[in-house]
Amino acid sequence: MTTSVNGEQVGIAEIRRPPDNFFDAGLIGSLADSFEWLQAQGAGAIVLCSEGKHFCAGADFTGRSEQASRIGAAGGARELYDQALRLFEAPLPVIAAVQGAAVGGGLGLACAADFRVASPRSRFSANFARIGLHQGFALSATLPAIIGQQRATELLYTGRPVRGEEAARLGLADRLAEDDTVLRAAAVEYAWEIASAAPLAVRSIRATMRAGLAERARAAMDHELAEQEKLWPTEDFAEGVRAAAERRTARFTGR
Secondary structure (H helix, E strand, C coil): CEEEECCCCEEEEEECCCCCCCCCHHHHHHHHHHHHHHHHCCCCEEEEEECCCCCECCCCCCCCCCCCCCCCCCCHHHHHHHHHHHHHHCCCCEEEEECCEEECHHHHHHHHCCEEEECCCCEEECHHHHHCCCCCCCHHHHHHHHHCHHHHHHHHHHCCCEEHHHHHHHCCCCEECCCHHHHHHHHHHHHHHHHCCCHHHHHHHHHHHCCCHHHHHHHHHHHHHHHHHHHCCCHHHHHHHHHHHHCCCCCCCCC
16 A cells, blocks of 8 residues: 655555455555545545556455455454444545446445546446345445435345446446546546645535444444354355356355
């Protein structure tokens, strides 16, 4: 991960685990640390971005990455969600530049931000049901707030991917860049619009508009973790993970 502040007081927090940028508790904690550092350096807004093909594919349950996640291990998810809560508590506006895929927990990370910038090639997916798992990363609270209860429920039930243009229509993407080559620049421009406003006023307005969000996120993650713990031992979850690793359609049995 890298962090920097440019001359316009827009902070950049970049995840560097390409191509999929899988996360674990350590990475999310480092991200929260970077938000705190950027605030101390005088940033007025933060662009959250990633190196490589995809924004973030969430936790790696398949073991394909070098940083294969321990999320399913005892205490792993609790530690992750404790660190994730720090992102919701951070005081600066955050704009996520979502290139490629934001999948599973990666979608949760994108939805923890204030705004999302995408391109037509971006792909948002709450794919939890596709691997036999309950959603996490406070998506139970954030996704309905962003796109509405009905649309959020449909995306969570089906796990279907949403491309950039549909995401913009739904409100999941706040701005749509022409293509991936200008996506990050569009996110920085968006952040600059915010950072150039009166900082005390922006923080005051943000505190009002996001009032209670951290508490709702904590309650959501507590419930999500309890549901995930029920599903991790199931045959369906094991099959979902195998199918994802083998890039095939899962054959669920309801056990």
